[in-house]
Amino acid sequence: MPENSGVRSVKSAARTVALLELLAARGDRPARLDELAEELGVPRSSMYQLLQTLIACRWVRSDTTGSLYGIGIRALHTGTSYLDSDPHVRTARPYLDEASRVLGETIHLARLDGPDVVYLATRESHEYPRTISRVGRRIPAHAGALGKALLAERLDEQLPLPAGELAALTENTHTGHAALLADLAAVRGRGYSIDREETVTGIAGFGFALRYDSPATDAISCSVPVGRLGEEHAARIVAVMRETRTKIESVLSPVPGAPDWR
Structure with a gap:
């Protein structure tokens, strides 16, 4: 406490x-x-x-x-009850299915929890071996597309990050605050985050904050092996994920009288 x-x-x-x-x-x-x-x-x-x-x-x-x-x-039982009772997770699921089907890649929904993000839903690609992206997995927010998309929604001085050097998941993970802040500035400029093998070696990702809360606490992402990621495919991923974000946000606008669990 x-x-x-x-x-x-x-x-x-x-x-x-x-x-x-x-x-x-x-x-x-x-x-x-x-x-x-x-x-x-x-x-x-x-x-x-x-x-x-x-x-x-x-x-x-x-x-x-x-x-x-x-x-x-x-x-x-308690963990599944959390997911089943959350209207955001329940509403987002069919849109995650659709994005995964269209792109043939792995799609995630995650929530910011302190300095970490926690996976709430995952749709795995059938085109390549599974990554370690199970529901309930917790990773440092600074180390991937989901977390960086959500950190970028906050002022630099309000980021929920530990002091000192940041933990490295791969050799590409930002471990210094200055490098991370520069990356977050780029995220704000383009409107989405990019994970350049920062969470898992060989896997890139694109993250998009869901702005039905302010600041956003949830985000979606698309993960793809770097060997499959040509320029044309990357552009298609961004277009489909932007559309998916818009669809989810359009049906998850704040409801008057609904509990604010934060």
């Missing part, structure tokens, strides 16, 4: 959330009790009790030996 929220955090709730996020971040690497206790700075006995409570609720699962722990199936 932010320090300036004015609300005192509930220790047990904060600890539970931290544990679930830690297990989720480990992916297919289960954790042992001692690892979790040490990582979160929690007494071993307290961590054991918390794990057993969450296992009973199916938020955490354990192997047959009772010594390894991972995220439970209830987390999946």
